[in-house]
Amino acid sequence: MTLTDYFNSLKEKVSPADLQGIDTKINFDLKGKNMFVTVKDNHIDVSEGVADGAEVNITVKEDDLLSIIQGNTNPMMAMMMGKLKISNPGAMMKYAKILGLM
Numbered sequence: 119m120t121l122t123d124y125f126n127s128l129k130e131k132v133s134p135a136d137l138q139g140i141d142t143k144i145n146f147d148l149k150g151k152n153m154f155v156t157v158k159d160n161h162i163d164v165s166e167g168v169a170d171g172a173e174v175n176i177t178v179k180e181d182d183l184l185s186i187i188q189g190n191t192n193p194m195m196a197m198m199m200g201k202l203k204i205s206n207p208g209a210m211m212k213y214a215k216i217l218g219l220m
Contacts, residue, residue: 121180124187124218125153125164132216134160143169144213147177155217162216174213175205186219193219 137160145168146153154169155162178186182201185191193214196202204210 119184119188121148121151121153121184124184125155128155128162128164128217131218132162136216137162140213140216142174142209142213143172144210144217145169145172145175146183147175148180148183149177151180157213157216173206174210176210177203 137157140157141159142157144155144157146155147168151166152168153164153166154172155164156169157163178196178201182191182196186193186196186202191201193202197204197207
């Protein structure tokens with residue numbers, strides 16, 4: 119799996135029912151590439167770039183994010199080791215499951 123596969127699969131993996139009541143933007147700074155996820159009206163969308171007014175900003179190397187997504191690295195350990203930085207961990211906890219990060 120590549121990160122492109124991961125981001126492209128979010129629309130198919132996430133049920134609209136799981137997105138009910140969520141209105142947010144999440145930025146991913148992948149150290150060389152920027153992506154953002156928008157959730158609104160029970161719909162998830164993925165775009166390249168940086169979203170203004172994002173609720174959560176995630177900074178992580180592409181390889182480390184893939185390792186987390188594939189279940190090889192514990193997200194909490196990655197945070198403690200400084201490999202994963204999250205600007206708003208409390209908000210991210212609400213979204214981690216729908217993004218497949220937990």
